[in-house]
Amino acid sequence: xxxxxxxxxxxxxxxxxxxxxxxxxxxxxxxxxxxxxxxxxxxxxxxxxxxxxxxxxxxxxxxxxxxxxxxxxxxxxxxxxxxxxxxxxxxxxxxxxxxxxxxxxxxxxxxxxxxxxxxxxxxxxxxxxxxxxxxxxxxxxxxxxxxxxxxxxxxxxxxxxxxxxxxxxxxxxxxxxxxxxxxxxxxxxxxxxxxxxxxxxxxxxxxxxxxxxxxxxxxxxxxxxxxxxxxxxxxxxxxxxxxxxxxxxxxxxxxxxxxxxxxxxxxxxxxxxxxxxxxxxxxxxxxxxxxxxxxxxxxxxxxxxxxxxxxxxxxxxxxxxxx
Amino acid sequence: xxxxxxxxxxxxxxxxxxxxxxxxxxxxxxxxxxxxxxxxxxxxxxxxxxxxxxxxxxxxxxxxxxxxxxxxxxxxxxxxxxxxxxxxxxxxxxxxxxxxxxxxxxxxxx
Numbered sequence: 001x002x003x004x005x006x007x008x009x010x011x012x013x014x015x016x017x018x019x020x021x022x023x024x025x026x027x028x029x030x031x032x033x034x035x036x037x038x039x040x041x042x043x044x045x046x047x048x049x050x051x052x053x054x055x056x057x058x059x060x061x062x063x064x065x066x067x068x069x070x071x072x073x074x075x076x077x078x079x080x081x082x083x084x085x086x087x088x089x090x091x092x093x094x095x096x097x098x099x100x101x102x103x104x105x106x107x108x109x110x111x112x113x114x115x116x117x118x119x120x121x122x123x124x125x126x127x128x129x130x131x132x133x134x135x136x137x138x139x140x141x142x143x144x145x146x147x148x149x150x151x152x153x154x155x156x157x158x159x160x161x162x163x164x165x166x167x168x169x170x171x172x173x174x175x176x177x178x179x180x181x182x183x184x185x186x187x188x189x190x191x192x193x194x195x196x197x198x199x200x201x202x203x204x205x206x207x208x209x210x211x212x213x214x215x216x217x218x219x220x221x222x223x224x225x226x227x228x229x230x231x232x233x234x235x236x237x238x239x240x241x242x243x244x245x246x247x248x249x250x251x252x253x254x255x256x257x258x259x260x261x262x263x264x265x266x267x268x269x270x271x272x273x274x275x276x277x278x279x280x281x282x283x284x285x286x287x288x289x290x291x292x293x294x295x296x297x298x299x300x301x302x303x304x305x306x307x308x309x310x311x312x313x314x315x316x317x318x319x320x321x322x323x
Numbered sequence: 324x325x326x327x328x329x330x331x332x333x334x335x336x337x338x339x340x341x342x343x344x345x346x347x348x349x350x351x352x353x354x355x356x357x358x359x360x361x362x363x364x365x366x367x368x369x370x371x372x373x374x375x376x377x378x379x380x381x382x383x384x385x386x387x388x389x390x391x392x393x394x395x396x397x398x399x400x401x402x403x404x405x406x407x408x409x410x411x412x413x414x415x416x417x418x419x420x421x422x423x424x425x426x427x428x429x430x431x432x433x
Contacts, residue, residue, distance in 0.1 A: 003358075004358070004373070004374055004379060004380055004381035005378065005379040005380055005396075007380055007395065007396050009384055009395050009396075010380075010381065010384065013384065020384075023384065024348060027386040029386070029388065083398075084398050085393065085398045085400070085410065086398070089388065091391070091400070091409075091410065110411065113411050113412065114411065114412055117377075117378070117397040117412050120396065120397060121378060121396070121397075176412070176414050178414055179411065179414065270395070271395070271396070271397075271398065272385060272386045272393060272395050272398060
């Protein structure tokens with residue numbers, strides 16, 4: 001018999017955590033929940049933009065831009081769902097929305113899709129998981145990561161590398177040869193559009209994008225780094241999904257912003273399940289996975305405890321990330 | 324699961340009773356060394372190899388909608404009528420087999 005590879009899903013089915021009937025029910029797609037959420041999403045963006053508009057010429061503009069930035073950086077969560085084609089039943093809508101989100105946060109969609117595939121295949125395996133965030137060894141490293149400076153450095157380097165028609169050795173592993181040209185085209189189109197916007201800003205003294213988009217994005221990205229760290233950082237560097245990933249129990253506004261991706265272990269178990277069904281999947285898997293109470297701060301208390309006690313995230317408490 | 328009749332290069336093989344195929348969904352069937360996926364679609368039945376050409380995951384655990392089967396691991400997708408990949412990261416076609424209904428059973432040409 002030609003055997004399929006073992007995945008978290010096949011394990012969950014084999015262990016009776018899920019049945020095929022559950023799976024079929026959970027995976028059902030619909031456009032309606034996402035379209036309704038998008039209406040609210042645009043409303044929230046309208047509200048935060050209004051806050052910026054009414055606080056011009058005062059110091060209040062900075063907190064207003066920060067709040068706008070928190071919403072803007074969460075386009076990552078929506079884009080991530082679109083990578084999995086689970087936001088909308090209409091398949092092409094996932095691509096359209098994913099590319100728009102990627103443009104807002106400078107994350108080329110096709111490249112992210114291929115990178116994210118390897119993240120799901122090799123979750124938390126150093127050297128193989130391209131999205132692995134190293135567990136900080138010092139408070140200094142922890143704080144520096146949260147500034148988002150290393151993140152932006154990586155993203156700008158990637159974009160320029162792809163514009164120049166090059167891939168790193170790691171990227172060559174996850175981008176199929178037939179898709180390399182598309183990755184370069186995507187980066188060039190994206191960079192070209194940014195250049196056009198910058199040129200228009202200078203030519204027409206049009207500074208709206210600076211106050212409503214660029215500065216808020218920079219101010220908000222540390223929040224996204226804070227959120228992203230809670231998914232895997234400090235969890236064991238092992239292949240077992242019930243060990244290497246956290247599910248974070250967070251409040252409704254955060255669930256809304258992250259499109260239920262706080263149910264991260266559930267998502268890794270069955271990545272075909274759309275955001276609106278993840279709470280149901282959580283009820284089925286919650287005794288099987290690592291559930292972190294205390295919200296995002298609970299996860300960071302766990303991370304900081306490891307940093308301060310110099311205990312790494314290995315199963316034996318001693319192994320450290322290599323990168 | 325015997326060989327029913329010769330036709331051209333291949334032969335028709337019994338695969339599964341029609342009433343064992345899940346309506347509007349994908350059903351896993353093993354035939355000898357092959358793991359196959361049987362799809363009940365709006366245009367009838369279709370059969371392909373069950374493993375994704377990208378990462379080797381079992382498509383029978385994936386999401387199925389209309390004529391599209393989606394891999395449960397990375398969400399690459401294929402049109403089950405001809406096996407062509409329709410979404411990244413799938414880039415290689417899925418092998419599909421001709422099939423027919425005969426005496427209440429589904430047969431495929433191998």
